[in-house]
Amino acid sequence: MAHTDTEQPPALRTRSVVGLAVCLVTALAGIFVIPTLEGRAGFGPTFWGMAAMELLAMVGVAYFVLNLHEEPT
């Protein structure tokens, strides 16, 4: 809903903002950390670990964006 100057902007849900930040870190870790461990873990676990982390991060972003604001009371 559009906001006008006389209204307070809708309040962000803190849990969702934190969740988005965690998802961002998870997605970055999936790209940088997991492939870096390839030498130790082997390719299979690296590949599936990366895919799982990106999927998890994407689902998290979708969930937290859909629940970004506090419900009006």
Add this chain to the structure above:
Amino acid sequence: MDPIALQAGYDLLGDGRPETLWLGIGTILMLIGTFYFIARGWGVTDKEAREYYAITILVPGIASAAYLAMFFGIGVTEVELVSGEVLDIYYARYADWLFTTPLLLLDLALLAKVDRVTIGTLIGVDALMIVTGLIGALSHTPLARYSWWLFSTIAFLFVLYYLLTSLRSAAAERSEDVQSTFNTLTALVAVLWTAYPILWIVGTEGAGVVGLGVETLAFMVLDVTAKVGFGFVLLRSRAILGETEAPEPSAGADAQAAD
């Protein structure tokens, strides 16, 4: 730069990978897109616009990280085919797509205001499309590679079908701004995303008609257009404002969307 270098790229890191030129350019363009969207969205108070900004900033943001990783040779592996040929596969590219393509679809689903079951189905089929494409890229026999490519392409056709039927009919119930933006973005997605399986099949992962340098350049152009171009069209539109209290068309309306 000689013509061959123009075709294949330029080895910026001196590690024998001429495609690093395109990966470096991709990183910079995605970063520019990310910071442009952050600057544009700074201080936005409209509830719905915030949701679009959150998604649309994260898409090129993660893509820039994936491009940077590939630039430095992270997320690349060698796949030996049964013929003995060895392919360099940038599987970090698929990590990027696994995260970003469902979120681009989420933007379209939010525009069309479809229910969460439809959103979940669309995202699930899209993820299946990416994962099967990746399995194909990592397979060792031509039969397996092309079979997984076909599977992935069929999943893509399902995504396209959803966009052009369920989402389009839902968007048709909304304002003219939303319909116009939705149709533009759907056309963009349909054209650009169709190019990916074609590039896969003619590139090194498929028939090998084009080399890794040209393939990387083409993927970079497609990625930047499909993510930054998509975000640019979406975030400039008044369609991202809440429908109920969206102002009448005026010169100031676009500025409100931007601010």
